[in-house]
Amino acid sequence: MAGFNTAVTGLKAASTDLDVIGNNIANSSTVGFKTSRTEFGDIYATAVVGAGSSNVAGSGVTVTDIAQDFQAGTIEFTNNNLDLAINGSGFFQLDDGQGGVSYSRAGSFQLDKDGFVVSKSGKFLQGYDLDSEGNRLPIGDLQVSEKESPPKATEEIDLSFNINSAEDAETLLADYDKDEPGSFTYSTTVRTFDSLGNEHTVKFNFAEARPFQAQQEVTGVTAGESVSATTISVAHIAELTGYSVGDVIDASSGSSFFAELTDATNGDPRIESITMDDVTDPVGFTIRFYSEFPEPDLAAVSSGIAITEVAEIAANETHTFALDATTAFGGVDSLAEDTLIEIGGVQVQLTAGMTQDQVGASITAIEANILDANPDVESVIYDSASNEFVVTYEAESGDVNPGISFDGNVASAATNPLWTAAEPTIKQGDNTFQGVYRMYAYLNGTELLDIGKALDPGEVGTGTEPGPILLQFNSSNGLLSGINGESFSASAVVPSITISGADPADSTTTIELDITDTTQFASESIVKASTQDGYTKGDLIGVSFGETGEMVASFSNGQNQDLGVVAIATFENQAGLQPAGDTEWIATLTSGDAIVNPPGTGLNGTLRSAALEQSNVDLSAELVALIEAQRNFQANSKTIETQNTITQAILQI
Template sequence: MAGFNTAVTGLKAATTDLDVTGNNIANSSTVGFKASRTEFGDIYTTAVVGAGSSNVPGSGVTVTDIAQDFSGGTVEFTNNNLDLAINGGGFFQLDDGQGGKSYSRAGAFELDKDGFVVSKTGEYLQGYQLDEAGNRLPIDNLAVTERESPPKATEEMALAINIDSRADASQLLPAYNKDEPGSYTYSTTMEAVDSLGNSNTIKYNFVEQRPVKEVHTFDVSGAGNYTISGVTVADTDFTAGQISAVKLDELKAADPRIFNVTTDTTAAPNTVSVIFSSDSTQYGDLIASNGTAALTNEVVSEITAAEQHTFDFSAAGFGPGYAGATTVEFEISGVQFSFDASTADITAEDVANEIIAKRTAIIDANPNVDSITYDSTNNQLLVTYKPEAGDVTDDNLDLVFLSGTNAFAGTPAAVTNVIGPDATVDGDDSFEGTYRMYAYLNQDTILTIGKQPDPGSGLNLPEVGAILIKYSPNDGTLAEINGQTVTPGSVVPSITVEGADPANGATTIDLSLDNSTQFASDSIVKQSTQDGYSKGDLVGISFGSTGEMIASFSNGQNQALGIVAIATFENQSGLQPAGDTQWVESLSSGQAIVNPPGTGLNGTLRSAALEQSNVDLSEQLVKLIEAQRNFQANSKTLETLNTVTQAILQI
């Protein structure tokens, strides 16, 4: 009877099913394990063509395949960064060190004594090596090749601050001193690392320009022609002590700091005074000579940047004794004044006091006016403007007669700009929003930060000293850095800091002040970064989602050492199991296609995670019952056939 063979094939198939199911259950906790299932096919006896009948019984069952289920297992997170899981398709490629390649989903890796990343069975994890520029090299064994991170000197700094625009520069001490906080507006300190990894500090001091102008006065007695910043100046260039506009323009072209030049030849010694603009560096060097030797007896002083206009009342007055004047009316900026001089003389001081009594109304009509005072000694009415008003026109406060006789000396005296009884100078608002910026290494050594040589010095390289930082008085944003204009929306010019690396004098730092402002709020640091770091030791390895193997060092630096390779196959079901949750390629699977994670069909990588077995234990237990039932049923077939055979033998 053919039924005996049929039953035997059923028993064999059921036994194989039991074996496969039992193996799945046994590996339900194996990392990276993929469950298998038994696939069956029926058996029919073949016949010669044209012979026999289609009504033939089958010959049993056969196991056509033990197919693997490559669906992903549950990913569980661990505390080991060398535990890797593939979130998607693909396999880790492993090398046994003798040219044999295998593939696995089990990502429990570790470092061997030589720093190579290996599996639990000692195979080397494959990946792309990286050159110094980060370019991928051919696939090889991944290894931790860097055990320490060498120091890097600071080469770039970014400092963004807000300086309170409400700070009053006039309250600063006149002489700047880095050790005297009252002489600068704001200060902040940043770390800088030298070429040997030593940590240093760079202190930046910001000194708001005070509303004063600097005056350099030289004795030019007997000098004849002399030079200022290389420009020849003669007595004939002055009229009433004021230099000609043409010569002043020539001097400003030679030295942009110059605001005005005056001379005094009425007393000995004869002097020439060079007035710097309010935003010039305090006590800057000025080159002046008589052609062969430097001029001597230089006096450096300061004058206010505020403009003063004076009305000369020294010969003023009216009344019965003044050409019969009776009633005099005049106005200043719309504020009217009237005097009845029919019975008594009106003195200059009477007029001045009346004007001062109404100074509030005059100031309200002229917001740029700061004060109105009377100098009784010199019979002068002084109108002082706010420094930020800059150069005010001479007719800003016209005195207009409405009626009566003009009894003032000449006309209402030509308005002049008076600083002291004899000197005259225009107002200057160039100081607004202007700061001198200094830099010091370790609180002590002043650094070169790009200060251009003073005109006429003959130097070409930047000098040690302060540079000018300017903010727009309109919106508080950066307007100028060290002479370079900052255009809104454009790249902010950087500052080159020299001498901040004691170990290597050739090191320079590129300092950016982008996003610095001058708003009416507290002075604060908004951003402070630098790219230097000290020497560091290896503290750990981690992996990115796209496969980068990152070494972390104790100095906070990270370095990419390689990229994990992920292999895919045209037919992954054709892979041959090799044990230890590994597979090898076969003719059916095709050759491995290797790429970094996250590209093509490759999944991404998860560090500190392991993919668990994809075995569903409850499902396998049900299959176990089914396989047991099939085995028992085939055993019953044998038993029945045996009974039938015995019955035949007893006939």
């Protein structure tokens, strides 16, 4: 009877279903496991030729497929960076080293003794190696090949800071000393490394230019004689002007000798003026320097010439009026007649009988009015002893010639004009110190570094030397506007500063210092940002993975290095993959060949480090299915029992 065979197929199908469900339940905690389900098909036997009744009893059931469900399981995080999970579609590609390739969603990896990333079954995780430029190489075994990070010398420093513009430069000591904080405005230190990985520091000192001018006297030069090693051998003077043996030095303040020294194009940019002190032999002359060069280094190379530094002078411009008061005081100590004088547009009435001291007091009484009417003026003083009227201008105003006026001939009750003043004697001003800082750099706080200071005019050779450079700030907005003589606008790229000699292990190393965003605001002097790209030697401390598959080695010196990129495989028909055990699959003709790309590209899922994909088995659903399969088995058993009863009944007829 066909009923027995039909029941047997039912028992076999139910038994297979029980096996599949039991396997799902057994692997409910297996990392990367994918649940399966049993799919059935009915069996009908029909005649090949001829057609009978369409009412044909079936011949049972058959298992048509055990299909796998590749739905992603829950991702759970771990404390191991080598645990990997794919968040999305794709498989890890594994190689057994013998040419066998399999695919898995189980990301429990570890390092073997040679640094290769392997699965728990010892198969090699596949990925892209990287060349020195970071370009991907052909797929191969991923390996942690770098066990240490070599040292790197500092080559770039990014430093930005604010220097408090409210600091008073006049309070700084006249002579700069790197070890005397009172001689500079602000200081900051940056850590650096040499080519062997030794740590050093570069200390930067910033000294604001004071509103004073250096002045030096040169003596021992014989006027009217030819230039020679014995008559003039001050290097920065003789060489800079282009004078040669046979040229004659004129004993005159207006000579071409002095004109060339102060020439804007070919002269010494540090020199503001040169004046002759004496027209007799030997000639002496005075050199005055701009305020931004407070310590000019001049050296006489001939024993016949001497250079002495005169005490610094204030950078203010002054106008001194020598007054003719012979008529006014009539040979006695009191003013002969009433008179009206005008100073800078402000009038003061002087009355007969005033002494010179009383006249001075009257002028002092209107000083505030004169200052209000003339913002560039700092003070107005009448010196009764010398009978001179002195106007001092703000140092920030620089040169203000012709400046304030003095008029002793204003109409008054007097019958004759009194107190005439000769043309004023003018000492030129200097505002080059405004917003100017001398910047020094020291290796380990002691050795003065070369940061681009040009050789002083007249020095032999070309290039730069250790010493300070100038930083210039816009006094109206506090923004950096010039470095080492190179000016730029607020929107322009700030030129970098090249530091030489900061690597004791390699003298060829230079450091590019970028001080973009440095300011001079009226707020506390602070470092706003400071970074440098050097580091010491480091040892491997761990490996991690990025979302797009980068395998990154971390070292004890704080550096990270990309060692490779994990490869992710996808298939046109992943349902066609054949299970191979150890939660792995192999490709078949049905699945098609693997399509390999980095994570996060195309339809590939991204990578999660320190995470594992759990089994996608729904245990509750499997237990319900188990009950259903059990009943199916029992029902088919009942079919056999019924068929047996029927057979017994027939035999008893």
